Amino acid sequence: MAASQRIERVTLPTQIADRLRADILAGTYEGGRQLLETDLALAFGVSRGPLREAMQRLVQEGLLRSEPHRGVFVTEVGEDDLRDLFFVRAALETTAIRKIFESGDRAGTAGELKHIARQMDDAMKSDDRIAGGDLDFEFHKTLVDGAGSKRLSRSYASVQTETRLCLHRLMGGYRSSRDLAVEHFRLAELIRTAELEEVLAELGRHFGDPAEVMKRVRKQEQGR
Known part of the structure; x- marks a missing residue:
């Protein structure tokens, strides 16, 4: 029993x-x-x-x-903090992807990530950007959890919390784009089918430069 x-x-x-x-x-x-x-x-x-x-x-x-x-x-935060957080997030997610390729369940992790990406798509089609932003954080947490390392997941959870603080302080909250789901679905599919270096290159493109994102958001707000 x-x-x-x-x-x-x-x-x-x-x-x-x-x-x-x-x-x-x-x-x-x-x-x-x-x-x-x-x-x-x-x-x-x-x-x-x-x-x-x-x-x-x-x-x-x-x-x-x-x-x-x-x-x-x-805690007070500025643009340098946001850049540093994205740098650390990218490093942790890169480590997670390498671990998944070495000893993890690529297909299983990709399946979970695709499911979240589909939920993102539904949220964006309903113009629910708050839900879309929450699902973005869930996607990346699920990716790191796929490595099967409690310490890596614990470190990443702390970084995500600080990221939320930066986005709220510097940008008035999470700002998601309409191609959010497409980007995440592509990353999930590459984890399942592509070579490691191709996945890491896609991850780098996905993160981009947070300072440039911030500038675009502020420019859009000034034009309203």
């Missing part, structure tokens, strides 16, 4: 971290703002112990920074 699977409890620090993370990404706390434990504990109706643990998690994710003898502050 198979052992029953235990259900993981969501701890109070996890709930607090989720709430704080959502508030930071939504812009409730602007970059550079100091977060005071006493104020947050009162606002959330919690004690300072679990709150402190939750804040430390967000420090590790890069959403908060801790300064000795000063306190905890919301």
